[in-house]
Amino acid sequence: xxxxxxxxxxxALTFAHEWADASRERAESQTFxxxxxxxxxxxxxxxxxxxxxxxxxxxxxxxxxxxxxGKLLVEHKSRGENLDTAYRQALDYFPGLREVDLPKYILVSxxxxxRLYDLDEGASEEFRLADLPARIELFGFISGYQKxxxxxxxxxxxxxxEKMGELHDALLASGYSGHNLEVFLVRLVYCLFADxxxxxxxxxxxxxxxxxxxxxxxxxxxxxxxxxxxTLNQPSEQRQTTLDDDLQTLPYVNGLLxxxxxxxxTFNRAMRRILLECCAFDWSKVSPAIFGSLxxxxxxxRRRRRLGGHYTAERNILKIVRGLFLDDLNAEFERxxxxxxxxxxxxxxxSSFRFFxxxxxxxxxxxxxxxxxxxxxxQILKRLREISGNEQLVTDxxxxxxxxxxxxxxxxxxxxxxxxxxxxLWLTDHQxxxxxxxxxxxxxxxxxxxxxxxxxITNALREDWRTLLPxxxxxxxxxRLFVLGNPPFIGKQNRTVEQNKDMKNVFRGLxxxxxxxxxxxxxxxxAEYFTGTQVKVAFVSTSSITQGEQVPIxxxxxxxxxxYLHFAHRTFEWSSEARGRAHVYCVIIGFGLFDVTQKKxxxxxxxxxxxxxxxxxxxxxxxxxxDDILVRSRRSPLGDVPRIVFGSxxxxxxxxxxxxxxxxxxxxxxxxxxxxxxxxxxxxEFLYNIPRWCLWLVDAQPQDLRQLPLVIQRVDAVxxxxxxxxxxxxxKLAEVxxxxxxxxxxxxxxxxxxxxxxEVRKYVPMGFMPPEIIASDLCLMVPGATRYHFGVxxxxxHMAWLRQIGGRLEGRYRYSNNIVYNNFPWPQTCTAAQxxxxxxxxxxxxxxxxxxxxxxxxxxxxxxxxxxDLLDAHRDLDAAVDVCYRATPFTNELERLVFLLNLxxxxxxxxLPTERAPRGRRRN
Numbered sequence: 001x002x003x004x005x006x007x008x009x010x011x012a013l014t015f016a017h018e019w020a021d022a023s024r025e026r027a028e029s030q031t032f033x034x035x036x037x038x039x040x041x042x043x044x045x046x047x048x049x050x051x052x053x054x055x056x057x058x059x060x061x062x063x064x065x066x067x068x069x070g071k072l073l074v075e076h077k078s079r080g081e082n083l084d085t086a087y088r089q090a091l092d093y094f095p096g097l098r099e100v101d102l103p104k105y106i107l108v109s110x111x112x113x114x115r116l117y118d119l120d121e122g123a124s125e126e127f128r129l130a131d132l133p134a135r136i137e138l139f140g141f142i143s144g145y146q147k148x149x150x151x152x153x154x155x156x157x158x159x160x161x162e163k164m165g166e167l168h169d170a171l172l173a174s175g176y177s178g179h180n181l182e183v184f185l186v187r188l189v190y191c192l193f194a195d196x197x198x199x200x201x202x203x204x205x206x207x208x209x210x211x212x213x214x215x216x217x218x219x220x221x222x223x224x225x226x227x228x229x230x231t232l233n234q235p236s237e238q239r240q241t242t243l244d245d246d247l248q249t250l251p252y253v254n255g256l257l258x259x260x261x262x263x264x265x266t267f268n269r270a271m272r273r274i275l276l277e278c279c280a281f282d283w284s285k286v287s288p289a290i291f292g293s294l295x296x297x298x299x300x301x302r303r304r305r306r307l308g309g310h311y312t313a314e315r316n317i318l319k320i321v322r323g324l325f326l327d328d329l330n331a332e333f334e335r336x337x338x339x340x341x342x343x344x345x346x347x348x349x350x351s352s353f354r355f356f357x358x359x360x361x362x363x364x365x366x367x368x369x370x371x372x373x374x375x376x377x378x379q380i381l382k383r384l385r386e387i388s389g390n391e392q393l394v395t396d397x398x399x400x401x402x403x404x405x406x407x408x409x410x411x412x413x414x415x416x417x418x419x420x421x422x423x424x425l426w427l428t429d430h431q432x433x434x435x436x437x438x439x440x441x442x443x444x445x446x447x448x449x450x451x452x453x454x455x456x457i458t459n460a461l462r463e464d465w466r467t468l469l470p471x472x473x474x475x476x477x478x479x480r481l482f483v484l485g486n487p488p489f490i491g492k493q494n495r496t497v498e499q500n501k502d503m504k505n506v507f508r509g510l511x512x513x514x515x516x517x518x519x520x521x522x523x524x525x526x527a528e529y530f531t532g533t534q535v536k537v538a539f540v541s542t543s544s545i546t547q548g549e550q551v552p553i554x555x556x557x558x559x560x561x562x563x564y565l566h567f568a569h570r571t572f573e574w575s576s577e578a579r580g581r582a583h584v585y586c587v588i589i590g591f592g593l594f595d596v597t598q599k600k601x602x603x604x605x606x607x608x609x610x611x612x613x614x615x616x617x618x619x620x621x622x623x624x625x626x627d628d629i630l631v632r633s634r635r636s637p638l639g640d641v642p643r644i645v646f647g648s649x650x651x652x653x654x655x656x657x658x659x660x661x662x663x664x665x666x667x668x669x670x671x672x673x674x675x676x677x678x679x680x681x682x683x684x685e686f687l688y689n690i691p692r693w694c695l696w697l698v699d700a701q702p703q704d705l706r707q708l709p710l711v712i713q714r715v716d717a718v719x720x721x722x723x724x725x726x727x728x729x730x731x732k733l734a735e736v737x738x739x740x741x742x743x744x745x746x747x748x749x750x751x752x753x754x755x756x757x758x759e760v761r762k763y764v765p766m767g768f769m770p771p772e773i774i775a776s777d778l779c780l781m782v783p784g785a786t787r788y789h790f791g792v793x794x795x796x797x798h799m800a801w802l803r804q805i806g807g808r809l810e811g812r813y814r815y816s817n818n819i820v821y822n823n824f825p826w827p828q829t830c831t832a833a834q835x836x837x838x839x840x841x842x843x844x845x846x847x848x849x850x851x852x853x854x855x856x857x858x859x860x861x862x863x864x865x866x867x868x869d870l871l872d873a874h875r876d877l878d879a880a881v882d883v884c885y886r887a888t889p890f891t892n893e894l895e896r897l898v899f900l901l902n903l904x905x906x907x908x909x910x911x912l913p914t915e916r917a918p919r920g921r922r923r924n
Contacts, residue, residue: 007892008143009605011039012133019129022079022111029076032111033066039136040143041891048072054096064093071141073103077110083126086110087117105141140612160281164189167274176265182416184262186423187229188278190253193427196284197434199445201249207279209246210272218272222265233258235448254449257423288424288431289314289367316540316574317368319611323567323590323600324538325353325482326372333376337383347380349480351402354473357485358460358522360410363421365484366453367428370408374432377403378439385440397440404446405429408453409469411460418455425453461502461521465529478533483526486540489584490518512553517542520554523591527561530593536566538590543571546587546623548807548819552630555621559628565619566590567600571808573608585808587623601625622804624894629901631805633818638907639826642784644753644817647682647775650694651733651741653721655714658693670710676700682778683754687765689856694774696745697738705738744781747771751785753793753821754778756812758858762866763874764802764813765857766794767846780817788835791842794874795881798824800896825903827884834884841877848873 015035022028030050037044048068056062066074075090077083086108094102106117115126116138127135136143164185171181193199195206202208209228214221231239232253239248267275329350336342350373357365381400405425412418426449437444456468466474473481490499492515499518506521507513519541526537544550569588588602599619602611616625637643650656657680658666667674678696685692695711705712719737722730733741749768755778757764768790775781782789792798801824807814815821827834848870852860860870882890885903890896 008040009133009136012136015039016129016132019111028111029065033074033076037142040139042142048074054093056092056096062093062096064090067101068103069101071103072105072107075106075108077108079111081110083108083110083113083115087115137610137612143612157287160278160283160286163274163278163281167271167278170271170274171265174266174268174271176263179415180262183260183419184265186416186419187258188225188275190257190423190427191228191232192278192281192283193286193288193430195279196282197427197430198443199251199430199447201251204279205246205250207276210276210279213244213246214272216272217269218267221267221272221275226262226264229258229262251445251447253447256452257426257449284431287314288427289317289364289371313574314364314368317365318372319569319602320365320484320538320540320588320590321369321372323569323588323602324484324536326376329376333379333383338387340384340387343380343384343387347377347384347402350376350380351407352477352480354407354409354469354481356409356465356469356481356483358411358465358483358525359485359487360412360418360421360455361486362417363408363410363424363453363455365486366408366410366421367424369482369484370403370405370425371428371432373407374401374403374429375435377401378432378436381436382439397436397444398446401433401436401444404451405453406451410453410455411463411465411468412455412457413459415457418457421455422453459502461506461525465525473535474529474533478530478535481533481535483530483535483537484539485522487519487522489542489586491542491544492516507557510553510557516550516554517545520545520550523554523558523563523589526591527558527563527593531562532593534592534594536590536592538567538588540574540586540588543585543587543808546571546589546621547805548814548816549633550807551621552632555628556630559621562593563591564593564595565599565621565623566592566596567602568619568623569602569611570604570623572604572611589623624804624897624901626898626901627905629905631819631823631901631904634822635818637822637826638824638904639828641789641826642782644780644782644821645744646742646817647752647777647779647781648740648744649742649777651722651730652718655717655721656695656740658695660691660693663693666710670708672704673708673711676711678772678774680774680776681752681769682776683756684778685776686752686754686767686779687757687856687858694740696740696774698743698745700738742777745771745774746781746783748783750775751782751790751793753780753782753815755780755816756814758812758862759808760863761813761861762863762871763794763796763799763861764815765861766790767849767857780815780821782821787839787842791838791845791877792826792881792884793821793824794842794845794877796874796878796893797881797885797890797896797900800893801900803893804897823904823908825900825907827881828903828907830884834880838877838880838884841873841880845870845873845877 019032019035022032033048033050034044037048044066048066050066052064052067054062054064064073065076066072073090073093075086077086087106090106090108104118104120106119108115108117112129113126114129114132114135115124117124125135125138167188168181168185171177171184176184191200191206195204200206206228209224210221214224227247228250231243231247231250235252236248332346336346353373355366355369357363360366405428408425410418410421412421429446433444433446454468456463469481495503495518500514503513503516503518503521506524507516519539522539523541523545526535530537545554567588567590569586571585571587574584574586599616601614601616601619601623603614604611614625618625618627620626620628621630658677663677667677673695676695676697677693680692680694682692684690695714697705697711697715705715715737719734722734722737722741725731730741748771750771751766752769752775753766754764768785769775782793802813802815802820805823806816806820830838848867849857849860852867852870859865860867879889885899890899
């Protein structure tokens with residue numbers, strides 16, 4: 001079972017510490033490298049050999065310190081010896097090795113320093129032993145986790161969009177608004193690109209016209225722009241002969257982009273200045289993909305504060321594009337690059353590809369897809385030219401490029417972003433034509449625009465996708481269709497009436513579908529329309545569809561319809577570099593209605609890190625390499641353990657709750673109230689030791705309360721609040737305003753568990769509370785829990801279960817009773833002695849915590865500041881709990897989770913089997 005990247009890093013830390021003082025090559029080097037391989041959970045003798053003999057023509061045979069054939073050659077020296085010499089010595093062995101045994105990497109070391117050479121990339125990295133944990137990603141070729149890097153967007157996109165936003169605001173304030181304003185600005189964007197990218201005959205031609213043909217006060221600016229738009233819509237032969245020469249040289253674009261007649265906007269001095277500032281940008285550096293969404297965001301004043309907050313960064317789009325098709329195409333290109341016939345066939349194949357985004361917005365995904373496909377085409381054409389020798393490939397580059405924007409299809413519910421998508425794809429096409437022109441030394445401008453993307457303005461969830469795409473893509477050419485996108489992230493709390501109707505229509509009475517995120521509708525539609533095809537699909541989704549209560553509802557539905565996961569990115573942070581950026585935690589899921597042999601799973605050490613790639617045999621709905629086991633909600637625990645309950649809910653609008661100052665004031669003015677004031681803990685109060693109090697009037701006598709007018713004042717406020725409620729149950733609670741709305745406080749000691757806890761903690765802090773301390777509904781309670789129960793739920797076994805099976809609130813862990821606790825598979829063969837050992841080690845955790853008098857639990861359990869003795873106490877507990885499950889130690893979190901899921905399946909029988917549709921044809 002592969003180690004997680006976090007575990008590998010921890011092993012590297014231990015290794016670096018233990019070998020800090022090593023120095024002698026012969027005496028210690030083999031042990032050094034044996035233990036080096038164990039960092040990655042690999043036994044060295046399974047993959048590599050020491051002192052590998054190698055012939056050296058004309059000289060005595062040599063001996064390689066360590067050789068992993070075809071992968072890695074290690075040359076080791078004593079501390080302080082020259083690593084350059086070691087590297088030359090390593091290269092000296094190459095002539096004596098078979099071609100198939102030649103390594104891709106050379107690693108030289110003197111214990112204190114590592115130098116790694118990547119022979120394929122021609123790169124090297126050198127670092128100290130102490131820095132090994134921080135540089136462990138360099139050894140992804142050993143661990144199986146290959147680091148992937150994705151480009152961030154250029155800040156010029158944001159600045160250009162913000163400047164266009166200023167112009168938008170000025171025009172809107174002048175009374176130029178609605179559809180006219182939107183179309184006007186889309187056309188301006190095209191002209192600004194044309195000014196810097198050779199669409200217009202002269203660079204900065206549009207800017208020149210504005211600066212030299214309009215007055216400073218802006219009065220005639222709108223009229224000139226209208227004339228420019230009209231000219232771009234006219235073929236040259238139809239233009240008036242009296243037209244200004246600078247306008248006459250403008251190209252004919254087509255009768256679509258500039259066809260509609262618009263009212264002429266009236267500019268003033270300030271508006272003209274803003275437009276000229278827009279012209280000052282180098283628009284050749286602006287990405288149409290990113291700019292489109294930014295541009296749309298400036299049109300909506302409600303979203304202006306969070307400009308860029310929800311647009312899709314290019315680096316994230318590439319995660320889908322690469323996983324869905326581009327990595328495979330690049331690999332195929334490498335396989336056929338030396339065969340002209342196969343290379344031409346490859347070019348013909350990708351020219352027949354079609355791409356479909358059923359929630360395309362401004363077209364970000366289609367734009368990046370089109371750009372990457374055209375760049376691959378350019379690489380193919382370059383290679384064809386190279387292997388053709390003196391034979392001329394073709395005289396006209398316009399004839400050799402066979403990919404155009406009409407290969408892109410989309411659905412968008414609003415007109416404006418759909419029009420942005422169309423224009424942005426034309427702009428991207430032009431950028432790619434310029435790259436092709438540069439490569440082949442010819443100018444290729446695709447004007448007039450004869451083809452366009454197929455962007456349908458409709459509701460994707462009420463449309464039959466098959467009617468919007470060529471019929472052959474659902475038959476013999478279904479393997480030529482790729483579906484991708486970023487459907488709307490909308491939870492059950494935020495859906496509109498129409499969106500709820502969409503869900504009801506899509507899921508057609510599926511029980512429990514109301515808890516699903518809106519994005520799941522696109523999965524259901526894909527399962528409906530692509531059954532029996534070889535279509536590949538990949539969507540960005542909220543991470544919640546792979547966690548908690550949504551999993552059994554959604555994935556039973558999808559798996560029964562024949563969906564197989566092909567690749568996935570586990571939870572990561574979906575964010576942009578724009579100001580006011582939103583932090584959303586997402587997954588990417590690539591799938592089809594057929595199985596594939598090789599699957600890729602991308603994991604993140606932290607939500608904002610780069611992904612690490614692993615090849616796996618299966619990906620289940622929790623995005624784990626194990627069977628399709630679905631954990632369903634339960635009302636009682638799976639084992640013979642104490643029941644878990646919610647804390648008490650006040651339902652009081654805050655009138656029964658007090659902070660320190662309010663408590664002190666109340667006691668000072670009404671000393672008799674003191675005996676009714678109790679400490680209350682929610683998640684934050686428990687974790688951060690925040691003092692909060694409540695009036696707990698369960699045993700209060702009416703005659704006592706009459707002596708406490710300030711308390712009665714609060715009680716009256718509770719009654720008034722409850723009477724105003726729209727809920728009948730809450731209005732009934734107004735009859736007993738002295739009491740919390742829901743009371744579950746136990747009369748004995750109980751285990752308290754916060755409902756939410758930060759993902760930066762290795763362990764979720766839990767603890768025991770006396771019955772005098774009230775737990776609010778932001779915590780869970782386990783009355784009657786022993787130190788043994790506390791030990792098990794505080795262990796790494798339970799944390800592995802929580803991280804995968806529990807839901808998340810943003811990135812934070814969300815502990816639940818019916819999903820996490822009640823489904824947790826408790827040890828089944830644990831002896832009394834083993835239980836006692838767990839209890840003792842759990843008690844030790846409480847003792848260690850108590851020595852840190854001034855620290856909060858949040859302080860103690862932060863991954864970066866957790867005290868060593870507390871961490872050691874938890875590791876001792878982990879070992880004791882592991883033994884309760886099996887004699888063989890667990891080596892990593894995934895192994896624990898696989899064990900627990902299988903145990904869950906056995907204990908929860910009869911578990912409804914996951915029914916799949918009949919398998920489609922397997923495609924490798």
